[in-house]
Amino acid sequence: MSKHKALRLNLLARLAALKTQSNLADLQLRQQLLQKQQLAYSQLQSYQDEYFNRQLIDSATQAPISVSALKNNSRFMADLNYAVSVQERQLATAEQVVSDSRSTWSRSYAKEQRWHKLENLARREQQLKQDKKHDQENLDSWSARHLCKSDNEL
Secondary structure (H helix, E strand, C coil): CHHHHHHHHHHHHHHHHHHHHHHHHHHHHHHHHHHHHHHHHHHHHHHHHHHHHHHHHHHHCCCCCCHHHHHHHHHHHHHHHHHHHHHHHHHHHHHHHHHHHHHHHHHHHHHHHHHHHHHHHHHHCCCCCCHHHHHHHHHEEEEEEEEHHHHHCC
């Protein structure tokens, strides 16, 4: 019975290991997607900073600005601000997805370790029973030999 228990636990441990590997692959993919989101966000931020600094320089030169150029620039900056805020939300979502994926992997890994521990305990229990059986057989054999010697001496 104990041997079958260890085999069942081994199967469960291997299934848990496969689940852990799957969760790890998912986590790595989510981390790559997060890096892409971070890169896109930093690029938009740098564009926003660049255009804002350019506006400050242009306003400092006191050059005349046409109304249409001002409207276009204003529209462009509003669109850029909107794009930055959308990217910021997407980045926050990606960070949450990575966090969830990491905790899923962590739970899966912990479960896999528990299955391995149970498997090892079952194998150790099986080995102890086997050792006890061998010890009893040896003791019986020794007792039988000792008894035979005693009978021969009489």
